[in-house]
Amino acid sequence: MNEKVNDKISDLKGIDLLDLLQYIESYDLEYRDTLNLEDEVTIGIEIEYERMIKFLIDRFIKNNFEDWRSITDESLQLGGEINSPIIHDEPYRWEELKKICKYLKKRRVITGCNAGGHIHIGSQVLGTNHNNWRKFAKTYAVYEDILFRFFYGDKILGRKSLYCYAPPIADRILDKIEDLNSAKDLQELRVHLPVASRYQAINFTNVRFDLMDEGVRYKNTIELRCPNSTVEEVIWQNNINAIAKILTAVTKPNFDEEYLDYKIANGEAASVYEYHTYNEVLLKKVLEFTDLIFDNNKDKIYFLRQYIKDFQETETNYLAFNAKKFTK
Amino acid sequence: MINKRQILDKLHTDIDLIEDKINNADNHNVKNAIIRKFIKTGIAIDYAMPYILAGFIMFYAGRHVGRTPFLIDTFEENEQIEVLDTSNGIHNVRIVDFDNPISHIEHSTPWKLNEYGLYERSLTNYMLYNEGNILDENTVLKMSKEEMDSMFIITDTEIITKPILDEDDEIYNEEVIIVKNYVSVPDTKIVDESFEFNFLTTCLYLIMIFFLGNGIKSFKKVVFQDYIKDKLETLSVHYRVIDEKEIRRLEKVLAIKKENLSLIEGYQKRK
Numbered sequence: 001m002n003e004k005v006n007d008k009i010s011d012l013k014g015i016d017l018l019d020l021l022q023y024i025e026s027y028d029l030e031y032r033d034t035l036n037l038e039d040e041v042t043i044g045i046e047i048e049y050e051r052m053i054k055f056l057i058d059r060f061i062k063n064n065f066e067d068w069r070s071i072t073d074e075s076l077q078l079g080g081e082i083n084s085p086i087i088h089d090e091p092y093r094w095e096e097l098k099k100i101c102k103y104l105k106k107r108r109v110i111t112g113c114n115a116g117g118h119i120h121i122g123s124q125v126l127g128t129n130h131n132n133w134r135k136f137a138k139t140y141a142v143y144e145d146i147l148f149r150f151f152y153g154d155k156i157l158g159r160k161s162l163y164c165y166a167p168p169i170a171d172r173i174l175d176k177i178e179d180l181n182s183a184k185d186l187q188e189l190r191v192h193l194p195v196a197s198r199y200q201a202i203n204f205t206n207v208r209f210d211l212m213d214e215g216v217r218y219k220n221t222i223e224l225r226c227p228n229s230t231v232e233e234v235i236w237q238n239n240i241n242a243i244a245k246i247l248t249a250v251t252k253p254n255f256d257e258e259y260l261d262y263k264i265a266n267g268e269a270a271s272v273y274e275y276h277t278y279n280e281v282l283l284k285k286v287l288e289f290t291d292l293i294f295d296n297n298k299d300k301i302y303f304l305r306q307y308i309k310d311f312q313e314t315e316t317n318y319l320a321f322n323a324k325k326f327t328k
Numbered sequence: 329m330i331n332k333r334q335i336l337d338k339l340h341t342d343i344d345l346i347e348d349k350i351n352n353a354d355n356h357n358v359k360n361a362i363i364r365k366f367i368k369t370g371i372a373i374d375y376a377m378p379y380i381l382a383g384f385i386m387f388y389a390g391r392h393v394g395r396t397p398f399l400i401d402t403f404e405e406n407e408q409i410e411v412l413d414t415s416n417g418i419h420n421v422r423i424v425d426f427d428n429p430i431s432h433i434e435h436s437t438p439w440k441l442n443e444y445g446l447y448e449r450s451l452t453n454y455m456l457y458n459e460g461n462i463l464d465e466n467t468v469l470k471m472s473k474e475e476m477d478s479m480f481i482i483t484d485t486e487i488i489t490k491p492i493l494d495e496d497d498e499i500y501n502e503e504v505i506i507v508k509n510y511v512s513v514p515d516t517k518i519v520d521e522s523f524e525f526n527f528l529t530t531c532l533y534l535i536m537i538f539f540l541g542n543g544i545k546s547f548k549k550v551v552f553q554d555y556i557k558d559k560l561e562t563l564s565v566h567y568r569v570i571d572e573k574e575i576r577r578l579e580k581v582l583a584i585k586k587e588n589l590s591l592i593e594g595y596q597k598r599k
Binding site for chain 1: 335
């Protein structure tokens with residue numbers, strides 16, 4: 001499979017699809033020097049961990065990384081979180097992330113119990129055009145079930161505290177879909193987004209809607225809170241790549257919003273009332289999603305590999321157990 | 329790595345398993361109810377294990393030092409033997425029950441009637457062992473009062489009066505010197521622990537179990553990460569009650585898996 005071209009994979013069926021699945025399932029994800037994100041994409045990450053004395057992490061971060069921070073998080077049991085500075089898609093930043101992950105792996109921290117792997121993306125990616133925000137909200141609402149399973153990362157389920165600190169919001173977006181469609185500008189649209197609480201799968205409370213025109217970048221972010229934390233730098237890269245590519249895809253003029261409207265109208269959007277769909281592999285839907293968002297086969301393969309996870313599923317909502325390893 | 333055959337097998341197996349659960353819900357429920365009991369017992373034991381372990385450690389530690397909680401302990405104490413020799417030839421050995429008696433010499437005058445018609449005698453106590461005093465007992469018993477006064481330190485003098493004399497007082501019918509030696513015989517006396525002491529020991533034992541249990545629990549959390557409990561909790565989900573709500577959920581999951589399979593098999597519907 002040529003990773004640089006963009007094949008439409010959602011049309012595949014039968015033996016062709018089986019061939020693709022075998023290819024994907026035999027693919028081990030690799031660390032990348034660059035994710036080929038657009039220059040304007042700024043990223044912030046919060047690596048939460050548990051069962052490790054924070055003091056040791058504090059010392060490691062302070063001695064080795066000038067602008068990363070180790071801070072306390074009361075929601076975690078014997079742990080803390082490591083916060084990145086504002087980073088861009090640059091090799092030396094990924095190298096820093098890799099070193100931190102290597103240290104956490106060596107220390108055998110736990111990330112499957114309560115630890116989240118939050119990702120902040122600068123709001124300037126969506127900018128002042130309210131159409132971009134609406135398309136992003138629709139994309140998220142339709143494919144939240146797909147994204148949840150993907151963001152379980154190297155685990156086969158969400159962490160224990162996922163539904164407490166980062167519950168799904170697709171239903172809340174869909175409840176306001178008509179208002180979102182009729183909004184004339186960003187200020188009108190913002191009131192219909194779920195912006196009241198930061199404790200949800202996507203936190204919009206940091207977004208400076210009022211200062212968007214002025215290009216304020218400091219702490220003006222969309223925070224993705226649903227990903228599980230991980231000590232695999234490849235998973236971090238893959239998560240960041242996925243959310244950044246979704247945000248940039250919805251700004252493209254050829255983005256197919258009508259298809260999203262069709263799915264919403266036909267009741268094919270995600271809903272937490274069908275919570276089993278957040279854990280199961282929805283093959284048809286995920287293939288559509290990758291065709292909608294990604295513009296090259298490599299991104300599609302990376303997304304699908306992390307989403308399908310050898311078709312492993314579990315019914316438990318107690319702990320996020322590790323999936324079979326699929327990274328190099 | 330998973331090959332094509334394994335992908336298909338996995339989907340077929342999952343579908344068969346769910347169909348079996350839906351079609352044989354009653355059988356599964358009976359089996360699951362029994363397994364769930366075992367799992368719950370296992371989880372309860374895992375919760376209690378640090379405290380059980382702390383209880384054993386504290387119990388055996390207490391027993392090692394002779395302080396068993398809940399039970400009234402018995403102790404062996406030293407017994408005091410009094411060896412009494414008098415100048416008029418009486419030799420007597422008896423057990424005494426007062427603590428830390430000091431060996432000494434007594435000199436007593438004979439009984440005489442005083443002006444009130446009571447029997448009266450004068451008793452002088454001497455320190456038996458003092459520096460330079462290396463006389464043997466027989467020599468002491470033959471001494472006069474004056475010799476004793478000059479040789480030994482007087483520790484006490486008293487006048488003893490009694491209205492009637494009994495058998496034990498006959499020894500003082502004449503002037504007498506008495507040497508009282510006390511010997512301690514180790515671990516010969518068995519005594520029971522007091523209730524108050526046992527109560528305090530038991531309270532302390534329970535407090536120690538609480539703290540030690542919490543310590544073991546924390547240690548277990550950091551080192552073993554609730555491994556057993558987590559495994560059992562996870563396992564229990566597979567044995568939940570298959571009621572109508574669960575059947576509806578299983579049917580939805582089954583529909584998803586069948587759709588995945590039909591997509592892979594090229595819309596060849598499974599029978």
